[in-house]
Amino acid sequence: MALIEFTEKGLYCPPADLYIDPWRPVRRALITHAHADHSRWGMGVYAAHRHSIPVMRHRLGSIEAVGVDYGEKLRVNGVDVSFHPAGHIPGSAQIRLKFGKEIWVISGDYKLEDDGLAEPFAPVKCTHFVTESTFGLPIYRWQPQHEVMSDLNGWWAANRDYGLCSLVLTYALGKAQRILSSIDAGIGEVFVHGAVHQTNLALEHAGYSFPHARYLTSEIDKSRLRGALVLAPPSALGSPWVNRLKPYRTASASGWMALRGNRRRRNADRGFVLSDHADWESLNSAVEATGAEHIFVTHGYSDVFSDWLRAKGLRADTVKTAFEGESAEMKPARNGENDSE
Numbered sequence: 001m002a003l004i005e006f007t008e009k010g011l012y013c014p015p016a017d018l019y020i021d022p023w024r025p026v027r028r029a030l031i032t033h034a035h036a037d038h039s040r041w042g043m044g045v046y047a048a049h050r051h052s053i054p055v056m057r058h059r060l061g062s063i064e065a066v067g068v069d070y071g072e073k074l075r076v077n078g079v080d081v082s083f084h085p086a087g088h089i090p091g092s093a094q095i096r097l098k099f100g101k102e103i104w105v106i107s108g109d110y111k112l113e114d115d116g117l118a119e120p121f122a123p124v125k126c127t128h129f130v131t132e133s134t135f136g137l138p139i140y141r142w143q144p145q146h147e148v149m150s151d152l153n154g155w156w157a158a159n160r161d162y163g164l165c166s167l168v169l170t171y172a173l174g175k176a177q178r179i180l181s182s183i184d185a186g187i188g189e190v191f192v193h194g195a196v197h198q199t200n201l202a203l204e205h206a207g208y209s210f211p212h213a214r215y216l217t218s219e220i221d222k223s224r225l226r227g228a229l230v231l232a233p234p235s236a237l238g239s240p241w242v243n244r245l246k247p248y249r250t251a252s253a254s255g256w257m258a259l260r261g262n263r264r265r266r267n268a269d270r271g272f273v274l275s276d277h278a279d280w281e282s283l284n285s286a287v288e289a290t291g292a293e294h295i296f297v298t299h300g301y302s303d304v305f306s307d308w309l310r311a312k313g314l315r316a317d318t319v320k321t322a323f324e325g326e327s328a329e330m331k332p333a334r335n336g337e338n339d340s341e
Helices: 053-060 145-161 175-182 194-205 234-238 240-245 280-290 302-311
Strands: 011-013 018-020 028-030 045-049 065-068 073-076 079-085 093-099 102-106 128-133 165-169 190-192 213-215 229-232 248-253 270-272 294-300 316-318
Touching (some): 128 280, 145 165, 145 248, 175 229, 194 213, 229 240
Parallel strands (some): 045 065, 294 316
């Protein structure tokens, strides 16, 4: 019996009779993190790192969920299960399963750079490693976070001097909090869209704090928005909500901003290359650090990355999943569009 099987419902562990990040309803699910493509509605019981539980309940409603700590050991029908830091967003985890001599690590989404917010990635030795490949091309190589944030602060300060609001479009979970934790709040006031505000509240239940973030309600005097920084999900740009920010400049914070044309296609004045996923070098480093004899490559440039690993003499296979990585509303278009990757 294989320890992990790739099924139409998700990654299944037959000996323990449970799934990891399933995309269809199942009885028992282990969840790597609270993003919607990995944590879906309809599971009987969820188990995730305890920092993920408040966000999962905010997004999924009333669920039966068990929170665990990093390194805490569970034993399910003879299978040893533990959660280990993935460095992706607060509460993100790699899930280790051991049965006999087989050790599998399902990494979910991850990044190796310590962002000062999420628990930093910790490599886990294993025999089988399931890795994402969202940015699995050599062109994707990230600048250090402090350099990106310095550029963002400079852009914001320049807009402030012109009396403009600075609107940064970014994910409501993970990247928004990363920016809030790293910006120079001395430049001006910081406001957040309701989606970011509600996520912040959920994370505050887990012990996080975002003192500079003010919820942008209709009661806020519009004059306060001149020179302010506003964080909102990409969908806000096409909504009536954004009209009250005028005059404003927009920026998109995403790994996809590494390619020319993506900023223009997202109607952004400025693009900041900031991703919560591993870049090319980090993907290779993570695989090497596991010492795995068999690598399974999932969402992203999975065929390219698995071909690369095989060329290096490693045993690697592509696995089709329903995970998206850094894609929703941010990913460049495909199907032959001029500015696609």
